[in-house]
Amino acid sequence: MSLLPRDPAPSADVSEYFDLERGLLDREIFSDDGLYRQELRRVFAPSWxxxxxxxxxxxxxxxxxxxxxxxxxxxxxxxxxxxxxxxxxxxxxxxxxxxxxxxxxxxxxxxxxxxxxxxxxxxxxxxxxxxxxxxxxxxxxxxxxxxxxxSYKGLLFATWNPEAPPLAEALGRMTWYMDAMLDRDPEGTEVVGGVHKWVLEGNWKLAAEQFASDWYHVNISHASALMVMSPTGKGPKQEIVQTPGRQYTDANGHGAGFPTHPKSRFDDRIVHRHYDYDQLRERLGKERVEGPMTTGHATVFPNFSYLPVNGSIRVWHPKGPGRMEVWAWTLVDKSMPDEVKNAQRLYNLRTFGPTGIFEQDDGENWSEVQATAHGFVSGGLTLNYQMGLGMETEDGVHPGTTGRLYSDGAARGFYTRWRDLMNTPAWHEKPRTEQRSTQERP
Incomplete structure (x- = not known):
């Protein structure tokens, strides 16, 4: 059947809400209902x-x-x-x-x-x-x-947009970083343990941008969790706190951050012992094994995120400007023995499940940020996204544009893509005669 949507609704020019050159963001984008309805039309409907x-x-x-x-x-x-x-x-x-x-x-x-x-x-x-x-x-x-x-290596994506570029083109260079989690095993991946779902009071973009760009919060927000996980119980190890790393920024709004120190991983020891890292270096290359495979965070624009260290993949479903529903799966390599798969599942639950020691910190942050966004004065504040501004480059090691690990670079890329889509009429906003001629082609 041909889908001929309603006539275009009034749309706002969002150019003034995000200033890429100065790294400034108007936080009204997290609470305005009109902008949210525009997101459904121009960000979600056209995207993969x-x-x-x-x-x-x-x-x-x-x-x-x-x-x-x-x-x-x-x-x-x-x-x-x-x-x-x-x-x-x-x-x-x-x-x-x-x-x-x-x-x-x-x-x-x-x-x-x-x-x-x-x-x-x-x-x-x-x-x-x-x-x-x-x-x-x-x-x-x-x-x-x-x-x-x-699909891309087991992950199913769809779009309502008949004019959207192919999925492979939409993912672009992000696939190099995704493969650090999806291509460890020649047999591929599978999900185990069902889907965990929970609701948070927070705008979906808060979660998506954090998973794209924010390593900055780890040592502050998750200090108590890192203490629990430390063998000494005295807090984050110095090499974690000061770890070197890179942050990838994609023109399509995707982003990923990861340490580049091979000792920076803090995944489950059973899973860690399962891997033959020499074989992985042959398969994925040293740069990926000692980079985005070990630990880190990533978002595929607009609302799919993942954590390679524990196989957590998740979607931030929008439920209005001030609420999201989180759906999370545990992803494992197919050839893992059952006991290793179970160890990965349990580690995921303990860290980034609904009651995980890291996940609770993140949820509280997003809900608190959302709560203060509803004030008349506080809701109109300009927010600073300047960390790492002007420091992105092609480093010759990691594909695409990367910057320092501690940076807002991928968040700026995320909001640049958001701004461009919000300001571009989607396929369903074209004149109906043009919609019909496009959709009636064989």
Whole structure:
């Protein structure tokens, strides 16, 4: 079916909200409802968004429900073993056709009036079908499918934008950094332990920008957690506090930060002993093994983030300007023995699960920042994003533009991409005649 969205809503010019050259940000972007609605139209609807991991679909009928922005989405494996994604909305009255989180089914029946759809999105049953007009055709009323769906090494992404560049192009050089987590094992990766979900009072961008750029907070916010993890119990080791490293800034808004000291890792010792680091250096190269593979943080714009050290992958689902829902998985190498996979899962829960010793620190920070954003005076403050300004360069070692580990560089790149998308009419805002001619092409 052709999706012809509503006429364009009024949109604000956000140029004044972010000054890249001076590294200044207007914090109103975290609390303004109009800007949030504009984000759904111009940031989330046109972008490639993470859906799930391929390992969640092992046989025909397997499904998983998620969101793209605030749009509910149903991801299925059809009888042909092809994975598809649809708007999880019945074409009759708009009810969700699947209200379960995940499972296996032969069909999806709306619990309102009984319209039923198969795993390929086709409308296969309409109660009282004889009462519809003679020109009613079931083939015209299947579930609304995403415009594009693709995967990168097990990670499934989709977009509503038929004009979006291919996923590989959208990821760009970020794949070099992603492979430090996704390509350790020739057999690939899988997720274990289900999906953990929790709600935070905080704008989704606070989490996404931190995972893109913020190593700065680690030794302050997580000092007590690092004390617990230290063999001496006396606090962060000096090489962690002063560790050298790099921060990657991508033109598409992605970002990653990582130490470059080979002793900087503090992952689970069982997992650490599992790896043959000489083999990994042959496979991934010394720069990745002693860089983004050991520990660090990353965001794929706009709202998918990951932590290589414990295999945490997560999505920051927006739920209004002041709230987000966090969904987190544990990612492991397929060839890991079961005891190592379980060690990775437990380590992830202890550190970055909903009650993890690091995750609680982050959640409190974001919620506190959000709380002060609602004040009349405090909500209008200009925020400083100047750390590392003008220090980014091509270092000849790590692909793309990188700067010092302690920097706001990737955050500036994140908000530059955000600003550009917010100021650019999306495909669905084109004149309807142009939309039709584009969408009717074979």
């Amino acid at each position: 968004l993470f859906l799930a991991h391929e390992s969640q679909f092992r046989k025909p009928g397997d499904f998983f429900t998620t969101y793209m922005g605030e749009d509910p989405v149903l991801v299925t494996m059809g009888k042909d073993r092809r994975i598809r994604a649809f708007l999880n909305v019945c074409r009759h009255r708009g009810m969700r056709v699947c209200r379960a989180d995940a499972g296996s089914a032969k069909a999806f029946t709306c619990s309102y009036h009984g319209w039923a759809y198969d795993t390929s999105g086709n409308l296969v049953n309409v109660p009282n079908g004889d009462d519809y007009p003679s020109d009613f055709a079931s083939r015209d009323w299947g579930l609304a499918e995403v415009a594009q769906l693709d």
